[in-house]
Amino acid sequence: MTITLQLNGDAREVDAEPGTPLLWVIRDELKLTGTKFGCGVASCGACTVHLDGDPVRSCQTMIEDVGEAQVTTIEGLDSKAAAALQQAWVELDVPQCGYCQSGQIMSAVGLLTVNQNPTAEEIDDHMYGNACRCATYQRIRAGVQRAAEIMEG
Amino acid sequence: MNTQITRRGFLAGSAAGATAFLLVGVGANGATAAGPAEAKALNPFVKIGSDGTVTAIVKHFEKGQGPATGLPTLIAEELGVRMDQIRYEFAPSNPELYANLAFGKFQGTGGSTAMANSFMQYRTAGAAAREMLLMAAAKDWSVDASKLSIEDGLIKGPGKSASIGEFVIAASALEAPTAPKLKDPADFKLIGNSKVRRLDSEIKSNGTAMYAMDLHLPNQMIAVIKRPPRKDGLAMSFDDSSSNSVKGFIRAAILPNKAGVAVYAENTWAAFRAREELEVEWDMSKAENRSSEQIKSEIMSALEAKPTYNVLKNEPGPMEKAEKTVEKTFYFPLLAHAPMEPLNCSIEATEDGGILLHDGCQFPTGPHSALAQIFNLPFEKVQIKTMLAGGSFGRRATPTADYQVEAALAFILTDRSRPVKLVWSREDDLTGGYYRPAFGHKVKVGLDSKGDIIAWEHRIAGQSIMKGTPFESFSVHDGVDHSSVEGVSDTPYRIPGQSVGLTDTPKATSLLWWRSVGHTHTAYVMEVMMDLAAKTAGKDPLAFRLAYLKGDKNQDRMAGVLKLAAEKGNWGKAAEGRSQGLAVHKSFGSYVAEVVEVSGNAEDGVKIEKVTCAVDCGIAVNPDIIKAQMEGGIGYGIGHVMRDQITLADGEVEQFNFPDYEPLRINDIGAIDVHIISSAEAPTGVGEPGTPPAAPALANAISAASNDLHIASLPMSENGVSFS
Numbered sequence A: 001m002t003i004t005l006q007l008n009g010d011a012r013e014v015d016a017e018p019g020t021p022l023l024w025v026i027r028d029e030l031k032l033t034g035t036k037f038g039c040g041v042a043s044c045g046a047c048t049v050h051l052d053g054d055p056v057r058s059c060q061t062m063i064e065d066v067g068e069a070q071v072t073t074i075e076g077l078d079s080k081a082a083a084a085l086q087q088a089w090v091e092l093d094v095p096q097c098g099y100c101q102s103g104q105i106m107s108a109v110g111l112l113t114v115n116q117n118p119t120a121e122e123i124d125d126h127m128y129g130n131a132c133r134c135a136t137y138q139r140i141r142a143g144v145q146r147a148a149e150i151m152e153g
Numbered sequence B: 001m002n003t004q005i006t007r008r009g010f011l012a013g014s015a016a017g018a019t020a021f022l023l024v025g026v027g028a029n030g031a032t033a034a035g036p037a038e039a040k041a042l043n044p045f046v047k048i049g050s051d052g053t054v055t056a057i058v059k060h061f062e063k064g065q066g067p068a069t070g071l072p073t074l075i076a077e078e079l080g081v082r083m084d085q086i087r088y089e090f091a092p093s094n095p096e097l098y099a100n101l102a103f104g105k106f107q108g109t110g111g112s113t114a115m116a117n118s119f120m121q122y123r124t125a126g127a128a129a130r131e132m133l134l135m136a137a138a139k140d141w142s143v144d145a146s147k148l149s150i151e152d153g154l155i156k157g158p159g160k161s162a163s164i165g166e167f168v169i170a171a172s173a174l175e176a177p178t179a180p181k182l183k184d185p186a187d188f189k190l191i192g193n194s195k196v197r198r199l200d201s202e203i204k205s206n207g208t209a210m211y212a213m214d215l216h217l218p219n220q221m222i223a224v225i226k227r228p229p230r231k232d233g234l235a236m237s238f239d240d241s242s243s244n245s246v247k248g249f250i251r252a253a254i255l256p257n258k259a260g261v262a263v264y265a266e267n268t269w270a271a272f273r274a275r276e277e278l279e280v281e282w283d284m285s286k287a288e289n290r291s292s293e294q295i296k297s298e299i300m301s302a303l304e305a306k307p308t309y310n311v312l313k314n315e316p317g318p319m320e321k322a323e324k325t326v327e328k329t330f331y332f333p334l335l336a337h338a339p340m341e342p343l344n345c346s347i348e349a350t351e352d353g354g355i356l357l358h359d360g361c362q363f364p365t366g367p368h369s370a371l372a373q374i375f376n377l378p379f380e381k382v383q384i385k386t387m388l389a390g391g392s393f394g395r396r397a398t399p400t401a402d403y404q405v406e407a408a409l410a411f412i413l414t415d416r417s418r419p420v421k422l423v424w425s426r427e428d429d430l431t432g433g434y435y436r437p438a439f440g441h442k443v444k445v446g447l448d449s450k451g452d453i454i455a456w457e458h459r460i461a462g463q464s465i466m467k468g469t470p471f472e473s474f475s476v477h478d479g480v481d482h483s484s485v486e487g488v489s490d491t492p493y494r495i496p497g498q499s500v501g502l503t504d505t506p507k508a509t510s511l512l513w514w515r516s517v518g519h520t521h522t523a524y525v526m527e528v529m530m531d532l533a534a535k536t537a538g539k540d541p542l543a544f545r546l547a548y549l550k551g552d553k554n555q556d557r558m559a560g561v562l563k564l565a566a567e568k569g570n571w572g573k574a575a576e577g578r579s580q581g582l583a584v585h586k587s588f589g590s591y592v593a594e595v596v597e598v599s600g601n602a603e604d605g606v607k608i609e610k611v612t613c614a615v616d617c618g619i620a621v622n623p624d625i626i627k628a629q630m631e632g633g634i635g636y637g638i639g640h641v642m643r644d645q646i647t648l649a650d651g652e653v654e655q656f657n658f659p660d661y662e663p664l665r666i667n668d669i670g671a672i673d674v675h676i677i678s679s680a681e682a683p684t685g686v687g688e689p690g691t692p693p694a695a696p697a698l699a700n701a702i703s704a705a706s707n708d709l710h711i712a713s714l715p716m717s718e719n720g721v722s723f724s
């Protein structure tokens, strides 16, 4: 069936069967590969995108449930928090293999949008669902705090 | 021309036909070679364009450990360019040109050897390029080359300066210097500079980094494999009538080796769905049918019998003279690697009748040979494009080239008009994979009346990783697979009366090295036993260890990291309500000590508050990458011992996805503080050595917090420890 998605500010028409996870529409149909496949069962966070600004796991978001919501992927990020996080990630060399990091950034943007000065504990609580097999957690924590600093200016 | 990912996503070298290049390489014998084009005998490590672009050609793949920054650092240092003036490409697959010097004529990454085997090669290439450019400029400017230098990519001489690009054409006509002069380490600007940043952080933070999983070849098909529920089952027939109702399903076919059924589809989701609908009849007569309990009891009974091999070929120490003895039997379960990017690769036919593999390829020579054989092609008709890899921890380097062979077999069943991208799901990864073998150790330590060790009887039983693989001759000597005993038989501790027995047990399912190989279990046993022996002797664990680290440089370096970690980690002065544990281990030529500080206890819940680490890996080329590798290695070691294991029930793997094989999470572990010993020794590994001491340091901390509960079977969560 044909579905119109509001993706990164544009209306995009896609052909997908009901029950198809948003993840695979984004990656295979729209060829936006910054959003990653890690587990498919909402347990790693590699596939995190925003629906109307809120981080969700796109591997467990069915295409027919997206509706009119604005979908934002790592490619479509355009906010002060996103720019600060990406700057901090490069400054602190957060990524190792990097495969989880799109998802980490998407989740962290969600956090900094609602809490501009999170404590280490608040970061842990919010980022818990984003696994990093390379265990870059210490730098993720530092990166979020550094981004908060950058945002303060 | 190779088109590879670079920092800015360029297609290197292909933009302007007018760009000329200077290419400089260094052979396995140390001889330099240079020229204007990619001549057969030349293995360029650096390519300098007449437009001034400098590209390091990296012979190791990048799975996060940093060679795509480390090797360019060596070139940039010797050549005289800044890090923002150099980019990287991955080398093509060619074992003649890009062998890992630690592996013989074999191209590959592993054993934490990337920096160690490249250090002189890449520096020499950079230095040779510098000398050639200077010679060309000297001639043009009619000055002595000794008056010239290269800084920030500019050739500077008395009253003159020019971009290195201007002299690329002239330099490429010169002979490469046979022994280019390397920089004095005192003059290093980039090597050892903790401000040097990774070249791949930006693309990995904005979603533009391209992993093999992200490749969309025009007109590609996705293939997933329905594998037997137990290892080594064979596909006899299948029924795809339900799969046919999945839109996008193309067809299914039994792989030529019957190891599974390939399901082809237009997209990944359709492939997964169609596979779910596929009914397969399996021949399970040769399939793995053991359970974890059986594997464990095989190992445990082997520990009770006389070992097959007396590894040190010596008499055991005088246990009968001991005043006190302490004894412990350990068990380590199967573990999966679970790199974040599930395994995948793409295969396509090339116009000249060859085959092109796109892969986050760890051991190019393995799949290269396998593909040449499968497609019956001469070696040079197979090409491999190495892409970024989303982690490996050993999994992408199999002696059988398992997943690349699967892709090739799936491709050979087609008419080859469409590229095939093979994709594994996480379930495929955990259930159909290769595992760290299970191992058991039994150790008895005898102490005299002064509490000094007089006998250390150590038995190891488990499944050899290397026997029966092409790597056997590297690792197996007189029947002993060194990878089963490394870290025990060659410990830097000078242990009086140490004897080591080894018994191989039958292989259970498919085995593979896992980040730090044998050290994953040997470090744990050595360091938990050291603590136990110290406690039995009534001595401080730090002082007790140091007593056996007297001798030459090997002992001094191990003692050095131990003292530094103890000092920085406030050993003996744990904060109120906290307990500490200590461990030290040498692996891959590097020495690492760690102090873990926990709060709580095994019964009420342990929290890992802080880890302090000291590492001696020789010259620290990229200090911040070394720190990152220690942080990651510690997390990897600790995450698995906390709660992960792969278990088999009548041969079937019982873990399917992350909820059953729970990764370390951000809230599991507090701050990690890494200190690097400054050293002039040749650089050694960093990707693996952080892992081995992490688990025993945690175990020793938990023991200190929990009435001497020495955890001898893993994972901890299944053996009396709760975490909060």
Ligand code: FES
Pocket (backbone or CB within 6 Å): A036, A037, A038, A039, A040, A041, A042, A043, A044, A045, A046, A047, A048, A057, A058, A059, A060
């Ligand atoms: S792929 Fe969606 S949470 Fe793992």
Ligand code: FES
Pocket (backbone or CB within 6 Å): A095, A096, A097, A098, A099, A100, A101, A131, A132, A133, A134, A135, A136, B064, B340, B390, B391
């Ligand atoms: S950086 Fe490799 S999984 Fe996070």
